[in-house]
Every structure is written in C-alpha cells, then in structure tokens.
Amino acid sequence: MKTIRASIIGFGAVGRGVAKVLLDKRDYLRSIGIDLKVIAIADSRTAVVDSQGVDLASALSRKKETGAVGSDTISGTEIIRTVDHELVIETTPTNIETGGVGLVNMMAAFERGMDVVTSNKGPLALKYGEVMAAAKSSGSHCRFEATVGGAMPVINLACDVLAGNRMISMEGIFNGTCNYILSRMMEEQAPYEQMLAEAQELGIAEKDPSYDVEGIDTASKLVIVANSIFGMNVSYKDVTVTGITRITPEALSLANADGFAIKLIGEVNDSNINVAPKLVPLSHPLAVGGTLNVFSVQTDLAGPITITGRGAGSIETASAILSDIIGIYRN
Amino acid sequence: MRVSMDLELKDIPGQLVLALKPVSEFKGNLISVVHHHEKKTPRGKIPVHLVFEIKSDHLDNIISLLEESGISVVSVDEKRYLEHGAVILIGHIVHTDIKDTIDKIDNTGYAEVVDLNLAMPRINRPSSASLKIDAVSKQHMSAAIELLKSIAKEKDLLVIEPICVN
C-alpha cells in the first residue's frame, strides 16, 4: 500500500466533488494499492490542515454551512510551499489572462517536486510549455484530463488508449453552456438573449457568460489539446475565435430546413486551431443536444473515434481528476 | 459534372425516350428536359434541351449513343458543378448589397450561388440567410467559401460553414 498525501486547493464545485469522490472510492483506491490521505484543503480565504488526514465529510458540511472550509488562514499557495505532501489537486478558478493563482500553485508544487492533478485551464492554455518543462525538470507528474471536456476522456484517450496512433485532427463541442443555448434557441425559436437568461436561471450559464459564449472556454481547451495531443506549441492567442452571440433563431431554422444544426465547434488540425459556429448535419455524430459535449478524433490507424459525455459538473469533473490520480499512482 | 445539351429529334413517336435512354444507361441524373414542340426547326426537327449530371468519363459515350440512334447533338455545355455546399449568413445582408455578394461568387467561374433563402425578422435587426453554392470541385468549394468569408468580413457578416465531414 502506497500512502499519498494530497492537498485540495480550491473547494468549489470541483474541489468538493473530488472530496466526495475520494470518500466514496476510498475502499476501491485501497484495493488497488493507493491510500490517499488529504492533509489540507484551502478555499479563497480559509484552510484546514491536518497531517493525520482531514476528515472530508466534516470539511464538506463545514463548507456547506459556513462557506469556509476551515479556520486556518494559511493560503493554498503557502500550504504547497510549507506542508509536506506528494500531490496537489489544483481546482482554483480559471484565469485566462495571467494564469492566476493556479499557475503560481502549479509552479510552486513543481519547485518542491510534487505531482499536480488539475481542472484549471488557465495555466495550461497560457503557458503549456513552461508548465510542462517545470514539471519535467523536477520529475513531477502533471495531469489535466479534467481541463478538457469534464467527464469525457480526451487527453488520456489520445495519449494512453490510442498510443501509437498519429492524431490527424480533432473537432467537437467542448462547451455545454453554448450547446444548451443553441439547442434551446432552435427548440423554442427564441432569441439568444432569452435562452441565455434561461440558462443563467438554471445555473448552466454564469452571471458573466462571456467566457463561455464568446468561445474563450472552448479555445482554452483546444490549446491544451493542441499542445498535449498534437505536439504543437501554441497559446490561447493563436486560436481564431468566434462565439455564439450573433446567432439568430432564423439562422437556426434555415439551417434546420437544410438538414443542419448550428453548433459551436472547436477544431484542431496541423494547419489551424479554430473555434466558430458551424453547420453540423443533423444525422452527424457531433449533432448532440442539451448540455452534452462531444468530439471526434481522426487517427491514422484506428480511423475516426467519437466520444460523447458530460463536459462539466462537480462529480463528472471529479471523475476525470480521480482517473488522473489513479493513472499516476497505480504502478 | 453537370451537362446541358441541345438535341434535335425527328418528329415521330418514341424519339424522346430514345434520347433519354443513354443518359439513364450511364446512370446519369436527369435534372430537366424541355421539349420545344412549338419551335420546330426548318428541317422539321424538334429541339430538346436536356440538363443532367453524369460522371465526366461517360459523356463521350452518351454522345456517341445518341448519334448512333440518329439524334443530332447540336451543342454540349459542360458545367462541372460536382460539389454542393450550404452556408448560413447572419448580419445586415440586404443593406450590404446582397447582389454584389452573390455576383462576386458567380463571377469566379468555378462556383455559383444557386439558391438563397432570406429571413428578415425586423428592421434594424440582423437578417439571416441560407445560401446554396455549387462548385466545380471540393477545392473550388473551399475557395468559394474563403472568398465569401473575406467579403463577409468587409461587410461585417457572420458566415457559418459546414464542418468538414470525413
């Protein structure tokens, strides 16, 4: 049995999902030789640290009741710098301008030779090369399945399961919020603003939806895909991005009459990385509705492979984080 | 490719069937037949205009078969539009001179706007349109869509093109 001491930095939807999943899967993890002990959890203002292992159930209920995970005032970054552990589970908010605290945390972890599993797109979409070089030079693992497509296996599918294949191109729907809005606009023949408001009401879209609807989120995910799967060296600024804010219900009907849906499609191939609304034949595997995500990858040996799944959600994203953790420590 | 052909038939029964037979024999896709009964030629023949799609290597066979059965082939015009594409436009489509947009595609010689559906919800609101484009080949279709995108950029229109279907 290997004991892995871990911190969870960021205790929002995803961080809490991770705590729940770790509670749920404790016995399973033990059965495959992993004893995962969370020794610290931090949110934006507070923290709980216990080298004997934080009680995850009470941390979850404390966060729910008081809004604070602990009573310590040590920051997440200080935890990484000063508390001994092997794994940092980084689930702080994405910042696509600077990389935010996530970038600081990841670099701090690598400085101390710790492994990182993250759902935070910012650092990787902005500075993929630097981050991976830092991980490599300190012998750290850095895994980030959860950054692209939530529960859908994208990175690990391409890098592990399809190992040996050359990836020719990838295209798909990587943002559930946009997919929801476009699907509902078609169903209701309603304008963009109205269906955005509905999505916000349902908690599917953020109060400030620009990150999703302008295509920035999709672009960040594509950059991570391009760098990690296609071996490119690109950053967010290399992507041409068009969002969905100009789409009209009339355009959706006209497309429908010709046998097409309109979807916000991200695509990567050797010549370009592009996010734009596209016409997708109604019978095509990429024409999924609701908040679903989907992608197709073209490979030289296996041909096309298409995966559909939930691109976001607390437990769904935690599932991707768990698979990364197991991927690192199983052997 | 798409072929438009002018034939002259003898004015006796069964000639039209005879004229269409070679097209179907080579699995052509008949698009239109116009029979100009009223325009008899001085030699007493009846002009017929055919439009059909056919694999290009079969065209010569069709012409020989027609001539063998005594039908005169007066003219053959190949319009090789093999690719059919659709795009959606959003923006002030009419006010930015829709005719100019279409002409620029048609003037390429390799692509043509063959259908347009326009939806204008209200004055001052952006309109939406679906455009069908025919082009000579896949490459020409991409070129036509690129051209349309550059026109759209000038006119601040959004072009929604199909995904590449593999």
Ligand SMILES: NC(=O)c1ccc[n+]([C@@H]2O[C@H](COP(=O)([O-])OP(=O)(O)OC[C@H]3O[C@@H](n4cnc5c(N)ncnc54)[C@H](OP(=O)(O)O)[C@@H]3O)[C@@H](O)[C@H]2O)c1
């Ligand atoms: N939600 C999803 O379905 C999903 C899917 C894939 C990827 N992601 C990514 O996963 C990350 C987390 O998403 P989320 O939905 O869990 O976000 P969230 O609900 O907003 O949670 C963010 C958490 O980070 C904490 N935090 C903020 N600044 C911090 C700091 N400086 N140090 C430590 N903690 C800090 C917040 O603290 P407070 O609780 O005190 O505010 C909160 O607990 C984001 O990068 C997101 O893009 C999310």
